[in-house]
Amino acid sequence: MSELIYAGSLKTLEDEGAKVIKGVGHAIAVFVYEKQVYAVDNRCPHMGFPLHTGSLCDGILTCHWHHARFDIKSGGTLDPWADDVPTYPVEIKEDEVWVHPVPFNKVTIEKLRQRLRDGLEQNISLVIAKSVVGLMEAGFPSTEIAKIGVDFGTTYRSSGWGSGLTILTAMVNVLPKLDKTGQVLALFQGLVHVARESSGMGTRFLLGSLPVSNEKNTQSFEQLSEWYRHCVEVRDSQGAERVLLTAIELGFSNEQLADMMMTAVTDHFYVNTGHTLDFHNKAFEILNQIGFEHRPYILSSLLPDIGDVTRNEESHSWQSPVNLVKPLMEAFPKLSDILANVTLRGGADIDETALVEQILSDDPIKTVNTMLDALKNGVTPSRLAQLVTLAAADRISRFHVQNDFRDWITVLHTFTHAHAVHESLRRSATPELTRAVFYGAMSVYLDRFLNTPSARRPEPKDVETEPQNPSELLEMMNQQQQVAESARWVVNYLARGGDKSELYNTLGHALLREDAEFHSFQMYEAAMIEHDHWEKEESKLARYAQETLILAVTRYLAGHAPTAREMPHTAQIAMRLHRGEKLFEDD
Structure with missing residues (x-):
C-alpha cells in the first residue's frame, strides 16, 4: 500500500480552508468543509485549472476558469462537459491529517468507454477527445473505439448511415498510415462527425425479420x-x-x-x-x-x-447531347455471358495505358465498347474498376484552379464512387455490380470539361539533391490556394527518393489538422488505399498511377486548406491535459 501523505494539522487546515500537497506525480487539494476533511485532485478535470483557487460553498467546489462544479464529497460533477474529479481517502490521527495517494475513483477502461458514450450522446467534442486519448494511451484497440461510435451512429440517427459513419470508417482504414498523434486525431475527428450528425436525430428502431421458425x-x-x-x-x-x-x-x-x-x-x-x-x-x-x-x-x-435518391439515367446530362443511357442499357445484358465465358488470359493482351486514355477521351460510346472488349479478353471486373479509378484520379490531378471551386466536389464524387466500386468488386464480382464500373467511366467522361484547360503535371527538378523535409509541405499548406506549389513539392520529393511513409503521414496531418469537410476525408482515404494496390505492382503504369494518386490527394487537400482548425485544437487540449501540462499558464 502507498505511504500516506501528511497534509498538516486539522487546526491549521481549518484556519487556511484549503491546502495543496504533493501527491504521486500530481498535486492534491485538501479542503475542510463542515468540520470534515476532503481531498481531491487539484487539477480541474475539465481543463486542468487548480481547484484550490476555486470556491467551496454548500458542498459544491466550483472551478474559477469555466465554472465546472463538483460535489466535494464524491467528486461527481454537476456539468456533463466536465469529468468527475478524483477524490482521495483521508485519515485523521491525533489531530493530524493524512491523505492516501490512491484515489477512490480511479480512471478505468470501462469509465473511459462510458465517457466516450457520454460525449457522443451529448455531442461534446472535448469529452470525446479526452476519452479517445485516454483509451489509446491505455492500449485499448482502435477498432473497439470505433465500434462504440458505429454502435451509437447506427442506433441514434433515425435517418441512418451518413457522412459521419463514412468518415469514421475511412479513418479506421488509414490508421496504419499515421503516427500515434495522427491516429488519435483520426479517431477523434470520425467520432465527432458521428456525434454531430446524430445530435437530435432520434433513435432508430429495427422492424424485425419475417418469421423464420421452420x-x-x-x-x-x-x-x-x-x-x-x-x-x-x-x-x-x-x-x-x-x-x-x-x-x-x-x-x-x-x-x-x-x-x-x-x-x-x-x-x-x-x-x-x-x-x-x-x-x-x-x-x-x-x-x-x-x-x-x-x-x-x-x-x-x-x-x-x-x-429519396437521384437516379442519373433520368438526368439531362446523361441523355444529351450524347445519350449515355442507351449504349449502357444495350451493354448490360451482355455482362452475364461475358463474365461466364471469359477467357483465362487475365487481360495480358490488353494495353491498359491505352484503356485509361480511352476512358479519359471524348468518345464515351467507344469507351463502352472498349471496356466490354477488355472484359471479353480476360480483364477482371475489379481490375477494370481499378483502371477507371485511376482515370478519375487523373481528373483530380489535372483539375485546374480556374474552375469554380465547388467543382472540386464533382471530380471527387467520381473518384470516390469508382474507388468504392473497385473495393466492392474485390469482395465479390457480379455482373450486376460490374454495371457500376461503366457508371464510373461515364462520369469520368462527363467531368472532362473540368480538365479544360488541364493543369500541367509538374516536372521534377534537382533530382540529385536530398529530399525535402515533409514539414515544408505542411507549412506551404498554411497558406490558401497552394495547389500548384504543393504539387511541385510532392513531385520533387518523390523524384529525390523521399520516404513515402513519411509523406503519407504528412498528408494525413494536412487533413487532420483542419476542420475538414466530408469529401476531404474521402479523398485521403481513397487515394491511400488505391495507392497501396498499385504499389504491389512493378510496371510503368503502376508507377504513373502511384504518382497520380499522390498528386491528386495533395492538390485536393491544398485546395481546401487552411481552415479555422477548431477540432484539432480541441484534440490538442485533450492530449496536453493527458500529459499533465498546464493550459492556463502562458507558453
Whole structure:
C-alpha cells in the first residue's frame, strides 16, 4: 500500500480552508468543509485549472476558469462537459491529517468507454477527445473505439448511415498510415462527425425479420433477393429492411448480403452521385473491422436513404447531347455471358495505358465498347474498376484552379464512387455490380470539361539533391490556394527518393489538422488505399498511377486548406491535459 501523505494539522487546515500537497506525480487539494476533511485532485478535470483557487460553498467546489462544479464529497460533477474529479481517502490521527495517494475513483477502461458514450450522446467534442486519448494511451484497440461510435451512429440517427459513419470508417482504414498523434486525431475527428450528425436525430428502431421458425416458411436467398430488389426499386425502405433482416437472421454470408444489396443499388445509374454505393461499401468495410454480429443495425442503417435518391439515367446530362443511357442499357445484358465465358488470359493482351486514355477521351460510346472488349479478353471486373479509378484520379490531378471551386466536389464524387466500386468488386464480382464500373467511366467522361484547360503535371527538378523535409509541405499548406506549389513539392520529393511513409503521414496531418469537410476525408482515404494496390505492382503504369494518386490527394487537400482548425485544437487540449501540462499558464 502507498505511504500516506501528511497534509498538516486539522487546526491549521481549518484556519487556511484549503491546502495543496504533493501527491504521486500530481498535486492534491485538501479542503475542510463542515468540520470534515476532503481531498481531491487539484487539477480541474475539465481543463486542468487548480481547484484550490476555486470556491467551496454548500458542498459544491466550483472551478474559477469555466465554472465546472463538483460535489466535494464524491467528486461527481454537476456539468456533463466536465469529468468527475478524483477524490482521495483521508485519515485523521491525533489531530493530524493524512491523505492516501490512491484515489477512490480511479480512471478505468470501462469509465473511459462510458465517457466516450457520454460525449457522443451529448455531442461534446472535448469529452470525446479526452476519452479517445485516454483509451489509446491505455492500449485499448482502435477498432473497439470505433465500434462504440458505429454502435451509437447506427442506433441514434433515425435517418441512418451518413457522412459521419463514412468518415469514421475511412479513418479506421488509414490508421496504419499515421503516427500515434495522427491516429488519435483520426479517431477523434470520425467520432465527432458521428456525434454531430446524430445530435437530435432520434433513435432508430429495427422492424424485425419475417418469421423464420421452420423450414416450410423459410424463403430462399434468391426469393429474398428478388423481394429486396423490388422494394428498393419502389423506394420501400421498410419492406427492404424486413427482407434484409430476414436474410441476416437466416445466416446468409456477408458476400451474399453484399451481392443482394449492391444489385439493388446498381439497378439505377450513379445513384446520389455515387454516395449510396460508397456508403454501402463503407458499411461492409467496417463490418470486417468490428465483427459480423453488428450486421442488423449497420446494414439496415443504409435503407432510410433509399426513399429519396437521384437516379442519373433520368438526368439531362446523361441523355444529351450524347445519350449515355442507351449504349449502357444495350451493354448490360451482355455482362452475364461475358463474365461466364471469359477467357483465362487475365487481360495480358490488353494495353491498359491505352484503356485509361480511352476512358479519359471524348468518345464515351467507344469507351463502352472498349471496356466490354477488355472484359471479353480476360480483364477482371475489379481490375477494370481499378483502371477507371485511376482515370478519375487523373481528373483530380489535372483539375485546374480556374474552375469554380465547388467543382472540386464533382471530380471527387467520381473518384470516390469508382474507388468504392473497385473495393466492392474485390469482395465479390457480379455482373450486376460490374454495371457500376461503366457508371464510373461515364462520369469520368462527363467531368472532362473540368480538365479544360488541364493543369500541367509538374516536372521534377534537382533530382540529385536530398529530399525535402515533409514539414515544408505542411507549412506551404498554411497558406490558401497552394495547389500548384504543393504539387511541385510532392513531385520533387518523390523524384529525390523521399520516404513515402513519411509523406503519407504528412498528408494525413494536412487533413487532420483542419476542420475538414466530408469529401476531404474521402479523398485521403481513397487515394491511400488505391495507392497501396498499385504499389504491389512493378510496371510503368503502376508507377504513373502511384504518382497520380499522390498528386491528386495533395492538390485536393491544398485546395481546401487552411481552415479555422477548431477540432484539432480541441484534440490538442485533450492530449496536453493527458500529459499533465498546464493550459492556463502562458507558453
